[in-house]
Amino acid sequence: MLIKKIIQSIFKSDFVRNTAILASGAVLAQVISIFSAPISSRVFSPENYGVLGVYMGISGVLGTLTFSHYPQAILIAKEEDEAQNLIWFCFFLAATISLVIGLAMSVILYFTDWLNDLGFWAYTIPVSIMLNAITTVLSVWANRTKQYKIISKNRVVTAIFTISIQLAVGFFINKKFGLMAGLLTGQILGAVLLIWPFLFREEIKIRLPRPEFFKEYAWNYRRFIMYGTPADFINNLFNQLPVYFLSSMAGLSYVGNFSFAQRLLGLPATLIGNSIADVFRQKASDVYRQKGECSELFKKTGRTLFLIGIIPLIIMLLFAPQIFAFVFGEQWRKAGEMARILSPLFFFRIILSPLSYLYTLAGRMREDLIIHVGSVGVITLGFMVSNQFFSNKDLLLVGYSAAYFGIYLIYLTRSYQFSKGN
Numbered sequence: 001m002l003i004k005k006i007i008q009s010i011f012k013s014d015f016v017r018n019t020a021i022l023a024s025g026a027v028l029a030q031v032i033s034i035f036s037a038p039i040s041s042r043v044f045s046p047e048n049y050g051v052l053g054v055y056m057g058i059s060g061v062l063g064t065l066t067f068s069h070y071p072q073a074i075l076i077a078k079e080e081d082e083a084q085n086l087i088w089f090c091f092f093l094a095a096t097i098s099l100v101i102g103l104a105m106s107v108i109l110y111f112t113d114w115l116n117d118l119g120f121w122a123y124t125i126p127v128s129i130m131l132n133a134i135t136t137v138l139s140v141w142a143n144r145t146k147q148y149k150i151i152s153k154n155r156v157v158t159a160i161f162t163i164s165i166q167l168a169v170g171f172f173i174n175k176k177f178g179l180m181a182g183l184l185t186g187q188i189l190g191a192v193l194l195i196w197p198f199l200f201r202e203e204i205k206i207r208l209p210r211p212e213f214f215k216e217y218a219w220n221y222r223r224f225i226m227y228g229t230p231a232d233f234i235n236n237l238f239n240q241l242p243v244y245f246l247s248s249m250a251g252l253s254y255v256g257n258f259s260f261a262q263r264l265l266g267l268p269a270t271l272i273g274n275s276i277a278d279v280f281r282q283k284a285s286d287v288y289r290q291k292g293e294c295s296e297l298f299k300k301t302g303r304t305l306f307l308i309g310i311i312p313l314i315i316m317l318l319f320a321p322q323i324f325a326f327v328f329g330e331q332w333r334k335a336g337e338m339a340r341i342l343s344p345l346f347f348f349r350i351i352l353s354p355l356s357y358l359y360t361l362a363g364r365m366r367e368d369l370i371i372h373v374g375s376v377g378v379i380t381l382g383f384m385v386s387n388q389f390f391s392n393k394d395l396l397l398v399g400y401s402a403a404y405f406g407i408y409l410i411y412l413t414r415s416y417q418f419s420k421g422n
Contacts (some may be wrong), residue, residue: 029159032420036163037264041328043170044179046256046335052179055121055128056242063129066097066233069224071140072360073217073286081207082217087141087378089217094133102126105183119123121180131187138194143282147197149202151278154193156337162186224367233302234372241376244401254393257335263314264324265339276301276308277354288361293421302355303415316343338397345401348408355415362418375407 011267015202059123070090075085105125142151162182170178198206217227244254274281287294315323316339324336359368383396 008349013354018418029155031161032156032159036167038327038329039167040163040170041260043331043346044175046253046331048175048256049177049259050102050256051121051176052183052241053255053262054115054318055118055125055183056259057113059125059128060131061233061236062101062125063132064229064236066094066101066133067128069229069232069365070217070221071137073221073224074137075144075281076317076360078289083141083144083209084212085210087137087206087218088211089132089214090137090209091134092209092214094130094137098130098133100128101129107250109135124184128184128187131184131191133192135187135194138191138198139217139278140321141192141198141206143278146282148278150194150197154190157193160188161189193247211235214412226365230369230372234369234376241364241379241383242397243398257332258338258397260328260332261324261335261339264335265342267312277307277357280354288300291421293419294358295416295419295421296360298355298358298416298419302351304352305354308381309347313343313347316340337394341394341397342401343357345404348412352411352415355419356411358415358418359398364418367414371407371410375403379403 070086070093074083074086074090077086104124105122109122129341139151139154142148155189164182165185166182167179189285198204243255248260284294284297287297287350320340320343321333321336324339325333326335328335356368359365379400383400
């Protein structure tokens with residue numbers, strides 16, 4: 001009877017139920033990715049994945065300037081009207097900055113040979129950035145309003161469409177274009193699927209904007225752009241440093257193996273970790289507003305994420321090269337060796353990604369920025385020194401993974417302190 005009551009209480013929990021809804025979409029989306037990966041790995045070469053990795057690295061870093069951390073204000077805003085109007089403010093800001101980035105990149109690409117490896121796709125980076133901004137903003141709004149089914153459906157349909165286009169173009173048209181064509185068309189569909197319900201379904205429709213408040217929002221939430229945006233920019237830059245350094249130090253093939261390893265290692269986080277993160281942010285915001293602390297929720301979420309990540313970590317440490325060679329083909333054994341090196345990093349990333357939201361809740365974004373600045377300096381110096389004195393490029397990844405472990409440990413300790421309240 002006691003066990004039955006415990007199980008019933010678990011499934012009555014909003015946190016568990018909402019996580020299950022999000023996780024179901026994430027699981028289906030990633031199952032599609034998993035089953036298609038052995039096919040994709042035989043259609044596309046490491047060089048093809050190298051181009052995709054460079055593209056996503058650049059658009060990801062520049063995208064943080066466009067998002068400007070303001071979407072988090074939608075989740076934190078106390079009044080519903082303000083939260084709705086913040087959506088339009090974020091759209092306006094994203095469109096303006098995307099246009100500036102597009103003009104600046106056009107000039108740079110015209111006068112230099114920068115990003116020659118990307119070819120035509122370099123000119124689509126601003127479009128990709130704007131599409132990601134739309135998806136990010138509306139996903140945050142769906143999170144605030146607990147429209148988790150919309151998020152879940154979006155993930156599944158986008159995954160199916162992206163992979164289908166990639167394989168179709170790769171098989172029948174051009175392998176070089178397949179991965180990129182699928183990525184962009186998937187981003188377009190993902191944005192449209194989120195725009196449609198919130199603009200046209202009467203019961204959850206977003207009201208028209210009131211631009212006269214935009215200046216007020218820019219001022220009231222200025223700490224987001226002063227500290228949050230630089231921190232996000234540096235964090236994305238930090239994540240993509242291996243892509244930038246390895247592309248010049250080891251070539252596109254090495255970058256392709258690295259990108260493929262990152263993609264596969266990120267599956268556990270995407271399968272369930274991101275779903276827990278979305279629900280945690282919404283729940284933590286509510287609890288923190290009401291009680292001024294959320295330490296119990298922090299510990300409960302941390303334990304759950306640890307259990308999710310520990311089994312994939314052990315498997316990757318023991319068998320990663322063999323798994324990659326058997327499942328994806330012998331040409332990807334190198335990616336498996338990289339996955340073994342990077343697996344501890346991704347284990348701690350699963351745990352920390354949602355919990356570090358306490359920096360935003362506690363208003364500690366200045367400290368967050370300082371840590372990010374120091375981290376990039378350390379990693380950059382480490383790459384340069386390792387490249388100078390070691391011929392084995394894998395040692396770059398060992399140092400990178402070890403440095404990230406230390407940084408994550410700092411974040412985890414401080415985030416727990418913040419969860420106890422000021």
